[in-house]
Amino acid sequence: VALTREEREAAAAKSGSSAERVAPRLGSPDRPTLIRIAVIAVLLLFVLLALPQLLSAYYIDAMTQVAVYSIVALGLGVLVGRVGMVSLGQAAVLAIGAWVAARLLFATSLPYPLVLLASGLITMVLGTAVGLPALRLRGLYLALITLMLAGAITVVIETTNFPNGGHGFLGYNGGFIRIPSIRRPSIATTDPAMFRYSVIVAALMFLLVLVHIRGRPGRAWAAIRQSEPAALAAGINTTLYKLWAFALASFITGVAGGVLAGAVHYLYSIDFPTQNSITLLAVVLMGGAFSMWGAIVAALLYQFLPALLNNWGISNDWLTILFGVGVLQVLTTAPRGIVEQTPKDLAKLGRLLMGLTGRRTAEARSGPGP
C-alpha cells in the first residue's frame, strides 16, 4: 500500500525526524539548499531595496516593528519549538533589552552596533541569571514562573520608567518638558534607513540562530525536546543546553530591544504590559514555533496586521480575539502552525478540487445512459 505524502510525513515526524531534517549537511550544498539560499537572498534584496520605495511611511514604521519582533519571535521559537520550554515572559525580556540600550545610548556615544551587542549581552546575563534557577523547573511550572517574572519585571519598569536622558542610574527625569529622543544609528537616521538597518540586524540574528540549530546545540535541544531523561541518559548536559537556549533567546531579544529603542525614539513602560508576553506566545504558536519562517509570520501577525487593521479603521480587539481563537485552533488541530499547515491545507484543497473535477469528468464520461 502506497503511503500518501502526509502519512509519510507523519511517520517521519513520529520517528523524531525533526532532528534529522535539520541535520547539518556538510560538504558541498545540494541543489535544494542552493535554491533555498537563492530564494532567501532575492527575498532579502527585495525587502531591503524595493520595499521601502513601495511602502508609505506608515507601513515602513510597521515593517520596522515586524523586523524587530521577528527576532523576538525567533527567540521564543527556539525556546518553544526547539527545546520545548514555554516562556511567558519574552516581552518583559524585550523591555529589559530596550531599557539597557536606551540607557547606554543616552549615557555614551558608543557606535550603535556596539550598543546592540552590549544590550544583547547584558540582557543575556540578566535572562540567564533569572533562567538559571528556573531551569530546575520543567514544563508547566517553568511557563508559570516566567509569567510571574514577567509580571514582576513589568511592575519594576512601571516604577523606574525608561531612561529619557535624565541623570542617575535610572536615567529618568519625570520633570522634562521636552524629552530628548533616543538616538538612532548614524547611518540610519531616516525611517527607510532604520527599516533596512533593522532588517539587516534581524537577518544576522536569524543566521546566528541557524548556526546554533544546525550545530551541536540544535541536536542537543532536539533530544531534550523528545525526552529530557533520555537526553540525560545519552550523556547530554541538559542543564547546559537548556541554559544555552535561554541565553541565546535572551541575547537576540536584547538586541531586538536595542533596535526597537532607536526605531521608536521614545520608550514608555505602558507599551510593555504583561499581556504582550501572552500575545507574543500566541502569535509564535500560530505562526509555527518549529520553523524559522514561523517567526516572520508571527511578527507579521503581531505588528503588520494591527497596522493594516488600524488603517482600515477596524479595532485591534478583533485581532486579540483572532489570536485567542488561533491559539486554541493551533493547539487542538494544527500543532505546527500556519507555516507548515497552510501548504498542507492548500495541497488538501487542491486534491479536493482535483477530486471534484475528476469526478465530474468521470460522470460526464459515464454520462447519461443510452
Place this chain on the structure above:
Amino acid sequence: MPSWSDFQPFIVSGLALGGVYALSGVGIVVLYQATGVVYLAFGAVGAFGALICWSLTTNDGAPDWVGWLVGIGFSAAVTLAYGMVFGVALAKREPLVKAVATLGLLLVLFGLMDLLWSASGGASRSLSLPTDNGGFMVGQVQVDWTQVLGIGIGVAITVLTGAFLRFTKLGTAMRAMANDREITATLGVPVRRVEAAAWLGCGALAGLAGILLADLVALDATTLTFLVISSLAAALIARLRSIAITFVAAMVVGLVHDLLTPISSVTNYRDGTPFVLAAIALLVFSGRSVMQLSREEA
C-alpha cells in the same frame, strides 16, 4: 519607617484581598486537581462576569442580586462550555498545553471585553456592593462589610471546598481523578460528569472573585484579567495541590502586598509581591531531580 498605626488599616484590607485571592486560588487548585488544567483565563472570565453585572445594574437598572447572579452564571457557563469543548479535546495532552490553551480563551475574552466595554477615552467604571456602606471600628481602624465579606468568603470557600472534597462522593471522585484519571474511569466514576462539575464550580468561583475584586480593587478588564496571576501565585506556592496551603499563601500574599503600601521606598513595587513570593517558593521547594519530575509528568 511609618509607625504601627499607619499599618493598621492595611491589615484589614490585606486580609480582605487575601480572602479573595484564596477563593480564586482554591478554584484554580480544585480544577487543576480534577482536570489537570491550570485555568489561566480565570481572571478574564471573572472580569467578564463583573462587567456584565455592572452593565445590568448600572445601565439597565436591574436589581443588584440579578446582576450578581447573571455575572456569576455567565462566568460559570463560559467555563463549563470551554471545559466541555477544549477541556475534552485536550484531555490527553500534557499539562503545559492545557494551560497554554486557556490563554487562548483569555485572549478571546479580553478582546471581547475591550470591544464591549472600551477602556479608552478614560472611561472608568466602578462596581460597588451594598456592603461598602456599613462598617464598624476595630480599635482605630474602619472596617467595611465588603472587607469582612472578602475575608469571610475566602475562609468559607476554603473550608467548604475542603469538606466537599473530603466527605462527598463527588469530591472523593475528584480526588481520585487527581491521582489517576484512567483508573478512576475504570472504577465506574463518570469522569466527564465529574470534570463538568469541577469546571462549573471553578467558573462560578471566578465570577464571584471577579465581582468582589471589582469592588475591592478596580472594575477594569486588564486589571482583573491579570489579577489571576496573583491568585495563581498562591496556588503555585501550594504547588497546585493543597487548598489549605493555598489559603495561607493567599492571605500572606494579600497581607504583604497591602502592608508594603505605607513604606514609601517599596510602595511602588508592591504589585510585584505575589510574583516574588511565588518565585521564591517555587525555587526553594523544587529541589527535585529530572527523573523524579518526569515520572510525575508521565
